[in-house]
Amino acid sequence: xxxxxxxxxxxxxxxxxxxxxxxxxxxxxxxxxxxxxxxxxxxxxxxxxxxxxxxxxxxxxxxxxxxxxxxxxxxxxxxxxxxxxxxxxxxxxxxxxxxxxxxxxxxxxxxxxx
Amino acid sequence: xxxxxxxxxxxxxxxxxxxxxxxxxxxxxxxxxxxxxxxxxxxxxxxxxxxxxxxxxxxxxxxxxxxxxxxxxxxxxxxxxxxxxxxxxxxxxxxxxxxxxxxxxxxxx
Numbered sequence: 001x002x003x004x005x006x007x008x009x010x011x012x013x014x015x016x017x018x019x020x021x022x023x024x025x026x027x028x029x030x031x032x033x034x035x036x037x038x039x040x041x042x043x044x045x046x047x048x049x050x051x052x053x054x055x056x057x058x059x060x061x062x063x064x065x066x067x068x069x070x071x072x073x074x075x076x077x078x079x080x081x082x083x084x085x086x087x088x089x090x091x092x093x094x095x096x097x098x099x100x101x102x103x104x105x106x107x108x109x110x111x112x113x114x
Numbered sequence: 115x116x117x118x119x120x121x122x123x124x125x126x127x128x129x130x131x132x133x134x135x136x137x138x139x140x141x142x143x144x145x146x147x148x149x150x151x152x153x154x155x156x157x158x159x160x161x162x163x164x165x166x167x168x169x170x171x172x173x174x175x176x177x178x179x180x181x182x183x184x185x186x187x188x189x190x191x192x193x194x195x196x197x198x199x200x201x202x203x204x205x206x207x208x209x210x211x212x213x214x215x216x217x218x219x220x221x222x223x
Binding site for chain 2: 004035040041042043044045090092099100102103104105106107108
């Protein structure tokens, strides 16, 4: 089992460009999450999907959109990238919803917006 | 608002020198507290989940404990491979997990 996989690993964008971060899990988990990690701050939740077909905003959703494509895949889209979105992005998944179940994280995508 | 503070921010130990990392939290209705390990350039790796005050869990040289206001991660006789950032994350209810900034541990041979 690969666990949680993310693509790409690194990306450099110019301000205003768009891109989609891909995430997939092979653990048959119901819930999936997108976080960002910035220096001096804890992981912050952008969006999550408690189950296939549902998505909800987290703490910092502005500037992002998500799609739960199927049970395995959860993508994060930046429509018009801004320098403030320079960060490391992590996808995670958990068997159950409700944030009481263990979340398993992917390796991350390091995004720089110039 | 849920809050979590981890201390110290950084800790340097000699190999074999035991110590503890602290996680203080203010969460309404704690439903669980997670500990993760994060290596540079990698995603967080799950270590433990604690659900109630008084609970303890162990894994190799690590032991996590929980009170109503704090959690401790005790490291006994650490080795250089234990060097990493350790993250604490209490879950304070539906749709909410708050991650601490972490304690960066360096174990020197």
